[in-house]
Structures are given as structure tokens and as C-alpha cells.
Amino acid sequence: MRVHFFLPALTEATSPFFRPIKYSLFPPLGLAALAAYLHPGDEAAIFDEHVEPLRFDGPLPHLVAIETYITNARRAYAIADHFRAQGVYVVLGGLHATSRPAEAAQHADTVFTGPGEDTWPRFLADFRNGRPAPLYASKERSLLQAPLPRRDLIRRSLYLVPNSIVVSRGCPHHCDFCYKDAFFAGGRSYYTRAIDTALAEIDSLPGRHLYFLDDHLLANRSFADALFHGMKGMNRVWQAAATVDSILDVSTHPRLLERAVQCGLRSLFIGFESISESNLQIHGKRQNRLADYTRAIQRLHSLGVMINASFVYGMDDDGEEVFSRTVEWAIQQSLETATFHILTPYPGTGLHQRLQAQGRILHNNWDLYDTRHAVFQPARMSPEQLEAGYWRSYRDFYRWSSIARAALAKHDAIPALRHFAYSAAWKKLEPLWDLILRARRVALARPALEAILDTRRRPAQKPAASPAKGLQTRPT
Numbered sequence: 001m002r003v004h005f006f007l008p009a010l011t012e013a014t015s016p017f018f019r020p021i022k023y024s025l026f027p028p029l030g031l032a033a034l035a036a037y038l039h040p041g042d043e044a045a046i047f048d049e050h051v052e053p054l055r056f057d058g059p060l061p062h063l064v065a066i067e068t069y070i071t072n073a074r075r076a077y078a079i080a081d082h083f084r085a086q087g088v089y090v091v092l093g094g095l096h097a098t099s100r101p102a103e104a105a106q107h108a109d110t111v112f113t114g115p116g117e118d119t120w121p122r123f124l125a126d127f128r129n130g131r132p133a134p135l136y137a138s139k140e141r142s143l144l145q146a147p148l149p150r151r152d153l154i155r156r157s158l159y160l161v162p163n164s165i166v167v168s169r170g171c172p173h174h175c176d177f178c179y180k181d182a183f184f185a186g187g188r189s190y191y192t193r194a195i196d197t198a199l200a201e202i203d204s205l206p207g208r209h210l211y212f213l214d215d216h217l218l219a220n221r222s223f224a225d226a227l228f229h230g231m232k233g234m235n236r237v238w239q240a241a242a243t244v245d246s247i248l249d250v251s252t253h254p255r256l257l258e259r260a261v262q263c264g265l266r267s268l269f270i271g272f273e274s275i276s277e278s279n280l281q282i283h284g285k286r287q288n289r290l291a292d293y294t295r296a297i298q299r300l301h302s303l304g305v306m307i308n309a310s311f312v313y314g315m316d317d318d319g320e321e322v323f324s325r326t327v328e329w330a331i332q333q334s335l336e337t338a339t340f341h342i343l344t345p346y347p348g349t350g351l352h353q354r355l356q357a358q359g360r361i362l363h364n365n366w367d368l369y370d371t372r373h374a375v376f377q378p379a380r381m382s383p384e385q386l387e388a389g390y391w392r393s394y395r396d397f398y399r400w401s402s403i404a405r406a407a408l409a410k411h412d413a414i415p416a417l418r419h420f421a422y423s424a425a426w427k428k429l430e431p432l433w434d435l436i437l438r439a440r441r442v443a444l445a446r447p448a449l450e451a452i453l454d455t456r457r458r459p460a461q462k463p464a465a466s467p468a469k470g471l472q473t474r475p476t
């Protein structure tokens with residue numbers, strides 16, 4: 001059987017004028033995970049439109065499987081229609097198909113909702129027997145028996161970070177704007193791989209650099225502890241994501257963070273989301289307490305871990321002042337990089353239900369649900385003000401003078417230099433990234449990334465800035 005997997009791109013990623021580096025970071029891991037369920041005699045190929053134009057010549061596949069996100073849904077449907085018109089069996093899955101199965105069904109022979117580890121092998125058996133169903137809804141969630149992704153189908157040279165990896169799925173928290181509760185509805189919404197398999201996968205990856213795409217790598221502290229224990233001595237440098245409270249939590253495994261650093265943690269993505277306590281409460285971000293922010297940042301910095309901070313604009317407590325306040329706060333906290341997002345009500349989320357009930361959703365043009373457009377009516381400003389403030393934040397945070405101020409706030413030469421180099425490399429060198437991508441030479445930048453990540457002042461031997469006992473946060 002010949003199976004073709006597609007990750008369609010949103011329009012911006014294929015622009016002939018400018019290619020942002022962020023679309024050439026990670027390979028389509030979800031599709032590689034699905035390909036692992038095929039028989040050895042099957043012929044499989046993965047096509048990622050973010051990194052190369054799709055070609056529709058060559059022998060027709062027997063089966064086409066397409067991953068949908070909200071922003072690539074329109075393109076996914078066009079590709080699906082193209083193959084169906086030629087009689088090819090087409091299936092759609094992923095986040096958007098999960099939240100809009102009826103919409104996806106207009107372009108597919110079969111639609112999948114939720115993660116694919118339980119439904120996809122069932123479908124394959126049904127398909128081979130000539131009895132595929134129109135809908136497969138995931139209910140039994142586990143990674144314990146899941147095979148490792150078919151990385152042999154990924155062209156590593158086209159990605160800056162080919163070693164992306166997920167060792168868990170979902171997250172134990174319930175922020176109302178997050179994709180998570182909608183995607184994992186109907187079953188468990190947080191689970192991990194077996195430690196041995198996770199370590200075997202890590203060990204199989206060439207090079208030094210890893211990027212864990214897990215929503216919250218520290219969510220299960222025993223799992224994380226065993227993982228970091230096993231990674232010791234592997235000589236890796238890695239990046240990941242975690243929540244504010246997990247940085248300060250010393251209730252169990254009090255030296256978890258130190259262990260993470262020992263085995264290569266160099267930068268962490270943290271969803272601060274807002275510096276308004278009221279916003280955090282409205283959106284169910286209970287694991288974030290404003291009072292903890294500075295201590296969490298200081299703890300990470302004292303261990304030599306850089307922070308990629310994420311902020312969301314347009315929550316109900318946000319007025320026009322939110323942009324300058326947030327950017328100024330981020331600079332003063334010496335945050336290395338920041339991503340700003342416009343609050344986006346993905347279908348199926350609690351946020352979407354609330355805004356819809358309030359009549360505040362402006363349209364369903366999924367192309368614009370890209371966290372850069374205001375697709376709803378904000379409470380305290382106009383959609384135009386929200387979009388303008390969003391773009392201004394990027395300009396203000398990544399000005400040379402801001403980068404220098406944030407770096408110098410470290411009061412230490414090596415971390416300040418690393419901060420400067422890392423931050424400038426992401427945002428100030430975008431035209432250079434564009435050239436590198438066009439020349440298909442992105443892999444050449446990998447050693448530089450590893451070197452910047454690994455340049456750090458070693459933390460002192462004594463426990464670095466551990467939170468005071470009386471100020472412990474909740475367990476995750």
C-alpha cells in the first residue's frame with residue numbers, strides 16, 4: 001500500500017518574498033508517529049509544505065492522510081479535494097478536524113478526532129479489509145505501546161531542529177484558551193511514554209540538541225525525575241516548556257530543576273500569558289500566580305536557563321496600556337526572548353463558548369485565527385488597537401536598545417552576552433535566516449545554536465535560589 005502524509009502550510013510559510021525561520025524549525029512529528037503503524041511492506045512518504053513546495057506528480061497513492069491545524073485547514077481541504085477528485089481515499093485528522101469534524105467531513109472519506117495512537121491502527125486494519133468507517137473518535141489514550149516515530153521519513157537537513165521529541169501528551173491544567181481540553185475531550189488529557197522508551201528515543205537522535213515539544217515537561221515530577229536521571233551523561237543540550245508553578249515547586253523532587261540542568265536544560269518556554277492577576281483568574285490559569293513570576297524567573301536564571309516567555313493580549317482586563325506595561329516588565333525581568341499572541345478562541349475551547357455566547361466572535365475565517373489577528377471583540381479596546389499593540393510589542397521588545405537593556409539587567413558578563421547573541425539571532429537576523437532557508441542550508445546553523453545554548457556560567461555548587469519553604473507552590 002502506498003500512503004502519502006501531508007502537513008499543509010498556512011500561506012505565510014510559503015511566501016515567495018520572506019520565509020520566517022519558525023516554519024523550518026520542527027519536522028511533522030505527528031505524521032511520523034502515524035507512519036510508524038504501517039506494515040514494513042507499505043510505501044510511505046511525508047510531505048511538509050512548510051519546507052518544500054508540494055508536488056502532485058508521480059504515481060497516485062492509495063491513501064492520503066492530512067494533518068489539520070486551524071490555520072492550515074483551508075489548504076488541507078484543497079489538497080484533500082485534489083486527491084479525492086482523482087479517486088484517492090483521503091483521511092483528515094489533527095486539531096482542527098477534531099474541533100470541526102463535520103466541516104472536515106465535507107473534504108474527507110474518513111475523519112479522526114483526538115490523538116491517533118488508538119484510532120489510526122484500527123482504521124488501517126479496517127481500510128485493508130475494505131470496511132473503513134467515516135469517523136474514528138479517540139478514547140483510549142496511552143503511549144505505552146506506541147512505536148517510535150518514523151524519523152527515516154523526515155528530511156533532517158530541511159529543519160533547524162530535527163530532533164524535536166514528545167515524551168508525553170497533553171497537560172494536567174485547564175486554561176480556557178488552550179487547544180488542550182477540546183483536543184483531548186472524551187479520554188485522558190495527560191499521559192506519558194514509558195521511561196525506557198523515551199530514553200531509547202533520545203539516545204537514537206544524532207547530534208546534541210533536542211527540543212521537547214511536550215506541553216509541560218515537568219507536569220509529572222516522578223516521570224521527569226527518572227527521565228533526567230537517565231539523560232545524565234548523554235551530553236545533550238535541550239529546550240522545553242513548563243509552567244510557572246513547576247519551577248518553584250519543591251514539594252516532591254526538590255532538586256528536579258537542578259537535575260534537568262545537569263542533563264542539558266538550557267532554555268525553557270513559559271506561558272506567563274498576562275501580568276494581570278484578574279486575567280489569569282478569568283482564564284483559569286490557576287497554576288500562574290503573579291506573585292511567583294519574578295522568583296521563578298530568578299530561579300531559572302540563577303541556574304543558567306534562558307527563558308522564552310509567552311504573553312497573550314486581549315483578555316478582558318487588558319486596555320491599551322497592556323502592551324507597553326508587558327514589554328517593559330519583560331525587559332526589566334531580563335527575559336531572553338518573548339512571543340506575543342493575540343487571544344484566539346479556537347473552536348471547541350471554553351473561551352470560544354464564552355465569547356460566542358456573548359456575541360463577541362467576529363468571523364470564522366480560520367486563516368486569520370493565527371494569533372496575529374483579532375477575531376473577536378475585546379472588552380476594553382478595539383480589534384484594531386489590539387492588533388496594532390501586538391505588532392508594537394514585537395518592535396519594542398526586540399529593539400537593539402531593549403535587547404541591550406534586558407541583557408545588561410543580568411549584571412554578569414557571560415549570561416548577558418549569551419542573552420544578547422540568542423535574542424539577536426532570533427529576531428534581528430531574520431533576513432539572514434530567509435537567505436539561509438532559500439539556500440537550503442539551515443542545518444549549517446545548528447552548531448551555532450548549540451554553542452549559544454551551551455555558553456553559560458556554571459551555577460554555584462550550593463542550591464541555587466531554591467524557593468523558601470514557606471513560599472512553596474501547589475504540586476502540579
Ligand code: B12
Pocket residue numbers: 007008009010022023024025026027028029030031033034050065066067068069070071072091092093094095096112114115116117120166178179213214215346369370371372
Ligand atoms: C511544533 C508546533 C508547531 C511547529 C511545527 C508544526 C509541525 N511541524 O508539526 C510550527 C512552529 C511550524 C508551528 C506553527 C504554528 N502553530 Co503550532 N504547535 C506546535 C506544537 C508545539 C507541537 C505539535 C506537535 O508536534 N505535537 C506532537 C505530535 C506527536 O502530535 P500532533 O502533531 O498533534 O499529532 C497527533 C494528533 O494530532 C493526531 N493527528 C494529527 N494529524 C492527524 C492526521 C490523521 C489522519 C490522524 C489519524 C491523526 C492525526 O495524531 C498524532 C499522533 O497522536 C503544538 C502544541 C501541541 N502540543 O500540539 C502547537 C500548535 C499546534 N500550534 C498552534 C498554532 C496556533 C500555530 C501557529 C498559527 C502559530 C503562529 N502564530 O504562527 C503556526 C501555524 C501552523 C500552521 N501550519 O498552520 C496551535 C494550534 C491551535 C489549533 N487549534 O489549531 C497549537 C496547538 C499551540 C497552542 N497551544 O495553541 N507549530
Ligand code: SF4
Pocket residue numbers: 170171172173174175178179180215216243271
Ligand atoms: S498550562 Fe499550557 S498546555 Fe496546560 S492547559 Fe494551560 S496553556 Fe494549555
